[in-house]
Amino acid sequence: MGRRIKKFTFKSAHQFSTVTGYLQRKVHRRYSFSSARPQIVDFDSSVRGVYGSPEGAARGFNPKCRGQKSYHPLLAFFTKTKECLHTWYRPGNTYTGNGAAEFFKECVLRLPGSDFSWLFRADSGFFQNDLLSAIEEYQASYLVKVKLRNLNHLLSKQTWQSIPSLTNTEYCEFEHQCQGWTAPRKFVGIRILKEIITEGCLFPQYIYDYHCFVTNLEEAPLEIYHLYKDRAECENWIEAVKNQIGAGKSTTIRILLSLIKPTMGEFSFFGQDFRKTDRNVYAKIGALVEKPDFYLFLSARRNLQMLAGLSGGVPAKRIDEVLEIVKLADRADDRVKSYSHGMKQRLGIAQSILNHPEIIILDEPTNGLDPEGIKEIRELILRLAGDFGITIFLSSHLLHEIEQTCSHVAIIDTGKLVVQGNVHDLLRKTDFYITEVQVNNPQRAASLLEKETWIQKVTLGNDVLKIQIPAENRPRLTRFLVENEFAVSSIIPRTSLEDYYLTLLNRDVK
The missing domain is CATH 3.30.70.980 (YebC, transcriptional regulation domain)
Structure with a gap:
């Protein structure tokens, strides 16, 4: 990973429908959401790694260990319908709250319209000013649990009031402005009496179970507490989702490109067994694996010139040609830092076709893109195949995009090939x-x-x-x-x- 450990790896899980337009239509058709009560979106995270197999763990991809080679998903899902809204993969040593605000903004793009009010609910890993500010800017509600170590000194100073309907349960409400905040926010505390110790004590000792939340909801403290407790009902389902992540698409691509050495099995390129394949055969292959990296303070043209120099034998006019193909010619001399995510993806495809490849391998090329960006990438892929005769090997979890783009499909689940064939033939024979x-x-x-x-x-x-x-x-x-x-x-x-x-x-x- 090197320096890339500081960046997030965007990679949605294979079974999730995360494209904005499709999910909007899907949710509007299937569910009659009431605008009177907020619709809940839960955030969650895990340090469980993508590479969960014993073989992967032996190579250092330990699913229970944080580190450069361990990844965990950050995900959001509709609580009512149990549909995933959006997912990121991130390095395992990344703190949960880091990047959560940007993740939230991508989630907003995937919400089914502005007709509903939304409540975003999360555990204490998401107690972060940037995220709360982003939700407030969107004018949505939030309910986030607070790490008690952050507010122990405040809870001890509050006046606790009993809840008549519940014995041994008390609450407090207060406003507090944490360091770095521009304004105070509402906090709700709940404490439940667990035990009273009298033996061997001069005075009785009261042992409480404390819970604290930051929220902009107007509900009573007990309702807020129960609203957060309802989140536990989703935990088993969300854990099952985490365990299913990782069909093996990216691993397969890395094996094809000799970035990972396979432990068993075989494959061939251009009729040659990979164990006996001449390394020069890779000159016929272009690839874009996940998110492309470029020198941000250099222009697109300069980045491609450097890559062309590493490849060798690429004429200068070819750089202009590929920039024209991916429709970046008018921005060729702008710094890559100023590019949108979709433009960077197109630049990544441009570098993959510098050497006039016969086949291009693309790993999740539409990840993190808005519907317009996805449409641009889809049209570019179809143009490369139709106008330039390039074979495209495409990995994606967005099955409706595959249906519109590809002539043939192979479906894998947990590393096993389930079915393959012509897309229309498969649907016709179903x-x-x-x-x-x-x-x-x-x-x-x-x-x-x-x-x-x-x-x-x-x-x-x-x-x-x-x-x-x-x-x-x-x-x-x-x-x-x-x-x-x-x-x-x-x-x-x-x-x-x-x-x-x-x-x-x-x-x-x-």
Whole structure:
């Protein structure tokens, strides 16, 4: 990692839908969020590493050890629906709060519109001024637990009041301005009497269990306490999500590029076994592994000139050509420091095609991009394949992007190849359909369909029925709706690669 340890590694987990537009439509269709009560988004983090296998641990990728070669996910998820909103991978020796404000701002881009009020809830690892300020700027609510060591001296000075409905439970409320804050914030303290020690003591000793929160909610202290306690119900689910992270996409790419030595198995490049492959064969390959690094205080042109010098045999005019291909010619002499994340990704693709490669390997090229940036990268990839005849080997967890971009797909889960083939052939051969149906009384239709054994799953959102049904029962669906006197407006098959993937791995199709 070297100096890169100071930077965050952006890499969303494979089973998460994190692209803004898709998730917006998905949430609006499926759930009728009420604007009267805030919708909760939970933040969480873990030091569990990506490389959790015994082989990985033997090489130093220890999932329980912080360090340069250990990564942990920082993630946000919708509490009500248990859908992941956004995920980062970060070096394992990075403190949880570092970068949380920027992570929050990316999460905001993925929220399903401004019609709802949002409550962001987190444990004490996220007790940080930058994050709280970012949430306040967004005019959202927050409930964050406080590390007690930060406020012990204040809690001891507060006047504690009993809660009539609960025995042995007291609360306090106060405002405090911590160091570096521009204004005081509201704190709520809860203490629960655990034990009274009298034996061997001149005076009885009261042992309390303390909890303290910083919040901008107006609810009563007890409600705030219970609201945070509800977070525990999500812990088992969120731990299961963490354990599933790491399908093996990036590891596969690193093996292909000889950045990691495989312990078993085989692969070939251009018909040659990798153990016997001439190193010169890599001159035919371009690659962009995760987030590209450049000298930020140099221009894009100067960065490419340095990389061309390392490669050798790259004429000066080729640099102008690749900058034109990735649409950076008008910013070629600007410092890379001034580039957006999407522009840096395009510059990374530019360096990967300097040597006129026959194949380009791209690892998560759309990570961290907004919908416009994702569209630009997708169009660039299609242009490289269509206009320049370059084979693109693309790794991504964004299955709807894969469906729009790639002709063939290979799905891997926890390091194992599950299925591969032409995208359209796989969807055509699938033994189920996801069908969207619009009828005059969707609530009644959903109630009746849920009772039918030949229907696998029915969800209702925004007055549209989304029905998971075996292929052979599709005609039966139309007949059932007509026989039950429904006025059918439309029946549209919506089977997507994501639906196929989730069903293939026996996970719920949302």
